Amino acid sequence: MARVMMRAAPPSGAPRGGSAWLLTPLLAALAVLIALPIGFVVLQAIFPLLNRGSFAHPFSAFGAALVRADTLPLLGNTVRFGVSVALASVALGLPLGVVRGLFRLPGARLWDLLFLAPFLIPPYLAAFGWILLLQPSGYLEQLTGVNLGRFLFSFNGVVAAMTLGVFPVVYFSVSRTLAALGGRLADVARVFGAGPWRSFARITLPLMLPAIAASALLTFTMAIEEFGVPSALGSRAGFSLMVTSIEERFSDWPIDLPGASVLALLLALLALAAFVLQRRVLAGRDFETQTGKPTATLRRELGRWRWPVLSMFGFVALCAAIAPLFAIVTTAFSRTLSGGFAINNLTLAHFKALSAGSDGASALGTSLALAAATALVTGALGFLSAWVVVKTRLRGRAALDALTLLPHALPGIVVGVGLILAWNLPIWPVTPYNTWGILLLSYSCLLLPYPIRYTSAALRQLGSGLEAAARVHGASSARVLLRIVLPLVAPALVSSVMIVFAVASRELVTSLLLAPSGVQTASIFIWQQFEQGSIGDGMAMGTVTLLISGALLGCGARWAKRFDDAA
Template identity: 55%
Template sequence: MKANGISGAAPAAWLATLGLVLVVAVPFAAIVLQAIFPQIGQGSFAAPFSQFYTALGDSALLAMSRNTLILGFSVVLLSALLAVPLGVCRALYKVPFAAFWDVVLLVPFMIPPYIATLGWIMTLQPRGYLQQLAGFNMAPVLFSLFGMTFVMAMNTFPVVYFAVSRTVEAVGSRYADIGRVFGASPARAFWRITLPLSAPGLAGSLMLVFAAAIEEYGTPAALGGRTKFQVLVTGIDLRVSDWPIDLPGAAILSIVLVAMSLITFLLQRWILARRSYETTGGKPQNKDKRPLGALNIPVLIAFAVVAFLATGVPLLAILATASSKTISGGLTLGNLGFNNFLAVFKDSAGALQALGNSIALGVGTALLTGLIGVLAAYTTVKTRYRGRMLLDIMTILPNALPGIVVAVGLILAWNMPGLPFTPYNTGLILLLAYCCLLLPQPVRYTTAAFQQIGDNLEAAARVCGASSFTAFRRIMLPLVFPSLAASMLLVFAVASRELVASVVVAPVGMQTIATFIWRQFEQGSIGLGMAMAFITIVITTLLPLCVIGLMRRVSVIQD
């Protein structure tokens, strides 16, 4: 029996296939079937495609699609305007406190977008913190297309910043200097040499920003309602949450949104694979960075302003609201206290139960996606299993499935007539939703790790009499475990605060962190919601860091 033959890989392949079908294929297939057969929920396949003609000719769908694209491109443009200059300066010049700015600009990843949006609402709304401190009422700006674009860009531009800074740093300035020797101006050398060499990283990050923008629910739902700026995500939510329920319409809108996301993802892969530039010198680039000179103070101010807007304003607004005894009391010392934090730990409105539910779901999601991910990655990279290409496609598909689409797919799939069992209206439905959304993380990490491991180790184990399971458990799994553990920590951090699927498919009476915060805002208990938000940020930031530190200490002791 060959080490990487079909028979040796069969258990891992079948387990991975079963997991991927349950987590990914079932909800996606349910959406497609519901869109094609509008009466499938009643067990009928009559009138196929009949809703397509109505929906695709609906002016509301066209308006939502247009708004979605406008919002996505606007966020991409503003993210690029903010991130590219800062990233280039960070890569090529000696920026004061560079490491500090990197850490500060990493914080927006730790703040869920909907929580950051709520922080901006508290800051810029009428009688908000800005008006209390400076007398400005910026509510008309916030509740507009520009306001949504600005808030979303503050959350997504770090993706571009880190991609540009690392890519341009790897390219270096030597090739631009050669262009300068041949008469090119600094601007021309940058546009014709440095930027093309950095294009793959820049294009890939901008595509990720666009995909994140068109899939985001919290910001358009919180800011777009007042201006009637409805996008596909909010339109889908409206069709599955308001009476009369329109499941075929929600399915068709979901397919349109999936098509946008899929095109973005495929375009990103095409750019990275086909439109890359390579250097042929073979020499390492000179990493010595140049002084900024007269631009030292302006660049420092630019970093400080952007960092304050992206990190400082949301965090300060969250902390100020959480520390306020009453919102009407404003920013006064007498109105500050820890009442809201104490209320969370006293389980007010079910806060501790929501916290426990989210932590349990986060741990469960990390374990399940880690198991499916490592088995799927092993099957696609290290075996000759005939269905490995199909497995690979199923692991990629969640990249193009927004959270609202996954939620709709699960509703449709597990409410089909004749099912002997359904996880709908139980905590299991949330676990399935989180796993579908976050499965690509473990797959991506472990695939890269498996690709770096040669076949000789596993083959040697098989020659010495080890079974395929023993070789996998004793050799392959320990080698990829660091990458797997890192991805599982990321999954835990994201799953424990996920909003969209939680709002749509959470069982009646079951709260998670995200639904608790969202409902406290809807009910007017803003301080309690913000206290939970601050605690969430602390937990989802510190817990993974503590686990990483513990793993490093154990590794040092073992060495």
């Protein structure tokens, strides 16, 4: 009689089964990628002579920075800018999101697609589009005779340009929340005599307050971290923000490392405070409307408000997506800006700047190569980190989880400053500074949250039965990861690395700070062409990068959907 022997599988998430071997290298990799640059920003701010190898005069840089006449105005401008963008985004995105979530909106998917377009357009490229459109003798004045240049180059104009790029955060958050909640509870209130506005104010609005608050805080963080829009428009509007001042202190002589570090630390703390507050809002202001039955989402008809609502959606889509895209693409195909809209002014000459062997082609190739490398690095690190955090009970996973959360709230300018301070020191026998490797480190640090967020969500939906069964039959942890877990989370992982590729291929602020001499990326090429007056060449590059990003994101979404359908 044969004896059947079966080994007991370790409990899911136990540190046995060989999973402990992953933790140490992951912690080391994330420490180099994330903790090291942030640590050097803190150290440089505390010890102003650190770059000379001295720990003398600790904390003196804080006093020197705070007594400067421009520090408090910079902090005030940054907070005012972030709050203004957040309030304007709520004012614009809230009514649109309420209509999308509660009413039967004609062409709803088309409006969603149009409101996704601002995320596809890099903010600095959208800012250039607005300049071309609204400046004196710009496209708007050529078409209508209206000159809005004075408005664009003002504080309110910069806020408006930034708002049109980030308000979809509020729109999608509110519309998805209301679509999930439905209008059933408000209908019950109407049955018991409440008017439409009272039922909205007392029932619907409180239910979506967490979504509104969280999305408003997110737009605040996005606004204070953004470099392209304030740099392109703010200087002409006569005001500076912390992010632009940090870049100036690294770029203009004499270089002020301690002052830039103090400002970078203050900006990081401001962004972290908004991020922590956002998480607390989501965790502490939750509402449950479960009744034991599935909630049917019955959207109301717009009735007599149909055409006013469609006009409002059309106007916002025109301003947020169509207008900047029109300016970018038109400039790419125009011989001269002053030539206007004429057949004889059309040309493909600007795209010749991207032909093989040109500086434009080299910059585009560099960006695509760096984006591919970033996607591979962040995809691998994100998948492994998410698995350790979600599926194991290793003691060090809390530290790993904290490191993976930190990049969510790190402004790109702070990461760039930290990498300069960390790697531009004589103590290192080998350093990535002044090589393309420093750009890879910066992109990977900033974009690591995408694979971690997507993969973590997919892993939480997987049961532990398949992993346990594989271990019962003798499979190692590495084999389980590659043959069981990875195929199951592949759609989410592929979608996330597609996003990483698209964003990395157009990243600006760390590219400007860290790119070695003689190395250009697509974003640097666009920025320099605009500054040098070769606007058509820059917009041709912008058009190409938009097409590549859009095609990749579309293919990634389609591939993930087909994979899910097949599964």
